[in-house]
Amino acid sequence: MTGEDPNAPKWEHRSEFKIHSQMRSIVKLTIEAAENELAATRRKLEKLTYGG
Amino acid sequence: MSSKLKADLTLLEESAASAPLSGSATVGATLTLLPGTAPSLSGTAALTADLDVAYKISASIPGPEHDISCDMEAGADLSATLTDAAAASSVAIISPPTPGSPAAAAGTGPSTPGQWKSFQIKIPGKDVLSSVRNALETLLVFLEIVKAILETIKVFLVDFGNPIKALVEAVLRLLNQLFELLKRTGLYAYYDVPDLPADPEMWAFQGGYAAFVNRFKGSVLDTRDPNRPQPVSGATKSGFILFVVDAGNSVQLLALMKQLLRFFGKDFIAPQYAAPANFKVLPIGDKQDPILAVAKVFASQPKAVALEWSATTSMQPRDPGFTDLVTRLGTELYPPKFLIERSEVPVNQELASTDVNTLGKAGTVFHTYDSDFELRGKPGRRIKRKVKMTDEYGDPFIKFQTYAVVSLTDTPTAFFLGQLGKFRFIDTNVEFGKTYFYRVRAFSGDLVVDTKGQIPFVLPGTKPSDKDKVSNTFLIRWPGKDPKFPPTMGRASQTARIHLTKIPPNFDVVEDLRRLFQTAFSLNFHLQPGPEDKFDADGNPVGATLKSAVGKGSLSRQASQLAAFVGVPLIGKGVSEVGAPGEEKNDYAADPITGKLPELPWQKGRVRRQSARLASTVASAFLENGSAVIEQFRAIMQTAPLPKGTVSVTGLTGADTIEKIVLKLTEVTDNEAVGATAAQAAATLYGDVYADVAFRKNILHAIQFVTSFTLGGTPPDWVKIAILRDVIPWSGQFLYDMMAKIQALVDAFKGTTEEIKDFIALLVRKIDAMERFIEYLISMLDYIEGLAIGAYVLAVPGTGGGVQDWFNLIDTAGGTKPSSGPNGYSGGVALAYVYPNVSPLGDAIKAAWEAIF
Numbered sequence: 055m056t057g058e059d060p061n062a063p064k065w066e067h068r069s070e071f072k073i074h075s076q077m078r079s080i081v082k083l084t085i086e087a088a089e090n091e092l093a094a095t096r097r098k099l100e101k102l103t104y105g106g
Numbered sequence: 107m108s109s110k111l112k113a114d115l116t117l118l119e120e121s122a123a124s125a126p127l128s129g130s131a132t133v134g135a136t137l138t139l140l141p142g143t144a145p146s147l148s149g150t151a152a153l154t155a156d157l158d159v160a161y162k163i164s165a166s167i168p169g170p171e172h173d174i175s176c177d178m179e180a181g182a183d184l185s186a187t188l189t190d191a192a193a194a195s196s197v198a199i200i201s202p203p204t205p206g207s208p209a210a211a212a213g214t215g216p217s218t219p220g221q222w223k224s225f226q227i228k229i230p231g232k233d234v235l236s237s238v239r240n241a242l243e244t245l246l247v248f249l250e251i252v253k254a255i256l257e258t259i260k261v262f263l264v265d266f267g268n269p270i271k272a273l274v275e276a277v278l279r280l281l282n283q284l285f286e287l288l289k290r291t292g293l294y295a296y297y298d299v300p301d302l303p304a305d306p307e308m309w310a311f312q313g314g315y316a317a318f319v320n321r322f323k324g325s326v327l328d329t330r331d332p333n334r335p336q337p338v339s340g341a342t343k344s345g346f347i348l349f350v351v352d353a354g355n356s357v358q359l360l361a362l363m364k365q366l367l368r369f370f371g372k373d374f375i376a377p378q379y380a381a382p383a384n385f386k387v388l389p390i391g392d393k394q395d396p397i398l399a400v401a402k403v404f405a406s407q408p409k410a411v412a413l414e415w416s417a418t419t420s421m422q423p424r425d426p427g428f429t430d431l432v433t434r435l436g437t438e439l440y441p442p443k444f445l446i447e448r449s450e451v452p453v454n455q456e457l458a459s460t461d462v463n464t465l466g467k468a469g470t471v472f473h474t475y476d477s478d479f480e481l482r483g484k485p486g487r488r489i490k491r492k493v494k495m496t497d498e499y500g501d502p503f504i505k506f507q508t509y510a511v512v513s514l515t516d517t518p519t520a521f522f523l524g525q526l527g528k529f530r531f532i533d534t535n536v537e538f539g540k541t542y543f544y545r546v547r548a549f550s551g552d553l554v555v556d557t558k559g560q561i562p563f564v565l566p567g568t569k570p571s572d573k574d575k576v577s578n579t580f581l582i583r584w585p586g587k588d589p590k591f592p593p594t595m596g597r598a599s600q601t602a603r604i605h606l607t608k609i610p611p612n613f614d615v616v617e618d619l620r621r622l623f624q625t626a627f628s629l630n631f632h633l634q635p636g637p638e639d640k641f642d643a644d645g646n647p648v649g650a651t652l653k654s655a656v657g658k659g660s661l662s663r664q665a666s667q668l669a670a671f672v673g674v675p676l677i678g679k680g681v682s683e684v685g686a687p688g689e690e691k692n693d694y695a696a697d698p699i700t701g702k703l704p705e706l707p708w709q710k711g712r713v714r715r716q717s718a719r720l721a722s723t724v725a726s727a728f729l730e731n732g733s734a735v736i737e738q739f740r741a742i743m744q745t746a747p748l749p750k751g752t753v754s755v756t757g758l759t760g761a762d763t764i765e766k767i768v769l770k771l772t773e774v775t776d777n778e779a780v781g782a783t784a785a786q787a788a789a790t791l792y793g794d795v796y797a798d799v800a801f802r803k804n805i806l807h808a809i810q811f812v813t814s815f816t817l818g819g820t821p822p823d824w825v826k827i828a829i830l831r832d833v834i835p836w837s838g839q840f841l842y843d844m845m846a847k848i849q850a851l852v853d854a855f856k857g858t859t860e861e862i863k864d865f866i867a868l869l870v871r872k873i874d875a876m877e878r879f880i881e882y883l884i885s886m887l888d889y890i891e892g893l894a895i896g897a898y899v900l901a902v903p904g905t906g907g908g909v910q911d912w913f914n915l916i917d918t919a920g921g922t923k924p925s926s927g928p929n930g931y932s933g934g935v936a937l938a939y940v941y942p943n944v945s946p947l948g949d950a951i952k953a954a955w956e957a958i959f
Contacts (some may be wrong), residue, residue, distance in 0.1 A: 064919055078891075
């Protein structure tokens, strides 16, 4: 809209980079998987300790 | 180029009534639907492939020229549709416009070239490195695949063993391969950061953005720098990316630089101000000189205390690759102020963090927070954990009751700089009978301290996510006047303690003690009593016990070098107590050879020295324990009549207090000076009191108070005994037998239960390990969050041009430029790569660039 070449380099004010969000999503997914595994192990432990 | 869309979308019409919308999130798109026509979605949402209706969408972005509208077919992907629409209308929507400022005038100030060097991108957390596997170009695609697989896996309960581990390792291997490649090949880094030893005023960084550009250009053209990138038009492929931080003043610049540099793994973790050394608190007298001798304290009543300390110089070694800015700034550029911390209550007690801002409270601060883990068997209820709070250096945070700021400019009268770097602060706001605790630390910046001497500390919340991102602990923050620029606090000195004792007037404690001890030694209180000596209930000797036995033994532990000393009366009534009957000397005459009169016991050097030593020890103990004890001693010494009976001895008539009789006895210190008559009178007095029971009992009374208070004159110690074993021996045997039988029983069962217990223990260990792992992952997340930066970025992913083309690209780049003018400060980081035209690595790096940044 300003008449410039849209592919020309432009200044941007950024607060994070793509690598941030990539790493973040990987870590979050790993956390979820680990938490599920943790819940399963806890259930096993309860069964052994208290029976039933 | 890719665009991040940020738009309010308005639903104009829909072709089917009340069709539900569903889908997943697209970064940056916000949907608002007209009320009444369809359910409204909040937060970020987009429409995906499971639509069964078509919509007409209008995108309205701030700025009238940025309206786009489009039709969306059923089943279309909204984000793709909008992207196409945006591209078609050439809308570049990146961030909200910032207030522009006219471009700064071309360069002012010297352009000091920065330094080009190779660099490493730090992966948060530990390195899980192994060999390289995949090509760079598939990195992004692979990441998407990994994410999809992980999403599926999380739905199923699988053993934590292989699948996830292999996937995560694969991803990390890829990332590592990328970074290793970048490390080894034509990648350049340029750090345009202040070099304070050379340029303490940071002149080179003034002139704002224009000056930064000048410096950057200068660095690329600087033929002395062999590390600089050298793109050649038509022969190389190159690209660069500039990260610029922009500030209105130098302190702000440093704060923003710190943020940016943290992303590149350059963190400032060293303390900026070391703890002040040699911190002392002393009472001071009228002349404001510290009173260091006990005797002087009793002579003149101290009314104030002086705090003294030395500043330490910065001992930071020069980092070989990088200058540690903030340390040097702190000690060389801005002179520190000092914060005095004061409390009237002991500070080693616990203080809950909720009480930190309560007036009058002090102590070591503990924070109770909700951990991530729930109570077993009670879902929803979190385990509360209590943890010591720390400051930015990791030292336990101790809150004091009041704070005072001292600086050269603010309080010149109370604060003067010693010539050798010694600082002093005088606190006149002290009262007698109180104990004060002090601590001091250096700081710079605007710390908020109110008129009551309180600091409104900034406390973290109680969730684990409220932990500080970098240190992963709960931090208390020191408040600055501008929250964006907190003060730089140094390490605290040791805590010093002082107690101000009120000295009773007209009572010279040290002198009385000295004379009392001289009297007691003269009366042989340090010698042991005879084995046959007996006394009645009042302490009077009975039977054959000599009068001069009264008091013996009361100072035997304090005799030291006087152990062999014996005071012997030469004339007076005491003569009958010494020597065999019939052999009384009763004669006080000058020595025929030396012509000198015999020295009386308290005149002897050994006796005087030991008395003075003991007097100093006891007086110090009095000071420590406060005026109540001194008052008791004064009462004993100065109360008439004498507590243990009147002394009827010629020469002591009218002396009705212990103080008076003691002073009178030891009055003559130099026989030659007073003359033979007076000396003889003194010797006679000594001889008379030697055998006077009342005199001895009074002295003993005072000595017993002093020794019981400080010098360990207590009755025999209780000795610990083990009742069962030592007093009733056979019970011990029974117990041992029983324990042996129980142990045998336990051993019998051990076999079977052991296995079950072991397995349970294994599960517990597994759970613990996993809990720790999850904690670690969460800390990684926090670390990523903490890497947020506030910088201006100019990305030039690829060009075939040379140096001039680079400069042209910078000069003509639009967008939101750094806005600092000639009075602003700019600094930053640049990354660049240069490759021969034909190398595919150039394209690979470009792709990697775009993936990372």
